[in-house]
Each structure stands twice: as structure tokens, then as C-alpha cells.
Amino acid sequence: MTSTARLRTLPASLLREFPRLILIALFTFAAIDKLLHFNGFVAAIQAYKVLPASLEHPAAIFFLMAEFAIAFGLLTKRWRRPASLSAILLLGTFTIVYLAVRPAGVCGCWFTLTLNSGGYFHILQNLVFIALAILTWMDHKSPTPDAATPLYTHPSTADSDDGRLKHA
Numbered sequence: 001m002t003s004t005a006r007l008r009t010l011p012a013s014l015l016r017e018f019p020r021l022i023l024i025a026l027f028t029f030a031a032i033d034k035l036l037h038f039n040g041f042v043a044a045i046q047a048y049k050v051l052p053a054s055l056e057h058p059a060a061i062f063f064l065m066a067e068f069a070i071a072f073g074l075l076t077k078r079w080r081r082p083a084s085l086s087a088i089l090l091l092g093t094f095t096i097v098y099l100a101v102r103p104a105g106v107c108g109c110w111f112t113l114t115l116n117s118g119g120y121f122h123i124l125q126n127l128v129f130i131a132l133a134i135l136t137w138m139d140h141k142s143p144t145p146d147a148a149t150p151l152y153t154h155p156s157t158a159d160s161d162d163g164r165l166k167h168a
Helices: 003-036 038-048 053-075 080-101 120-139
Strands: none
Touching (some): 003 080, 053 080, 080 120
């Protein structure tokens, strides 16, 4: 592809990559924010009262690692689809738990920006991010070859016969 043709396709390719880039920034920032405010994040998990006290700290570590893993997975082609699916599941779980429990305004997602308060705006925000993750998941094909596509095709003798071979 020539550089002119590449420049013409740049806006379209940037538009296709925009949801993925937003999600990378979202999950990276959210994980770093939770890491910087780890005790507040554990307190937010405690406010939900859905886990035993002995699992709240490990759950906080799990969510933090999951967000970093999703951000990293979205960076790589090989892990993009699983990372997108993980983002959908994680955001969906957060949204459902928030709706089911309704913990007195506690969210636990953006300590730096929202001072640990939640609300219906966070639900809408999660739904938008879920839509971006679905777009990213749909847009990127699996890197594994299709089962119907042969890995290596070897031309048979008949296909490469230029008339000099005698067939029995």
C-alpha cells in the first residue's frame, strides 16, 4: 500500500481503533486509581456486603489485576477478543451488583474523579463502556486460522503440470 493510500485510510482506521483506545485508557486509569486508593477501594467493596470479610481484600486485588490484564490484553492483537469479553463481563458484573445492592452512593470505580460516590450516572457510564467493549470484540477477528482454511496448501502435480509431465 502506498503512503497516499495509507493516509486516506488513516481516519477510518483511527475511528475503528477509538473504542479500544478509550477502553485501554479507562482500565489503565481505573487500575492505577484503585492502586493509589487501595484502602478506599477495599472499603467500597465492604460497603456492598456481598462477600465475606476474609474475601474483600483478595477480591480488591483480583479486580485490580483484572483491570490491568484487560488493558494489556487490549494492546495486543492476540488477546484483544478475550480482553474485550473480559471487559464486558467485568463491567456487566459491576453494574448488576451495583443495581442489586445499591450501596448508599458508594461505587469504588473512580476515587480521584468522583470521590467514591456512585449513582445512576455510573450505570449509564458502564453501559457505554460495555458498548465500546462489544464494538472492540466484534471488530477484531480471532488470530487463529479458520478450521476450513488449510494451513498449507501444496499444489498437486496436476495443478503445476505445464504439459511436460506424462500422466499414467
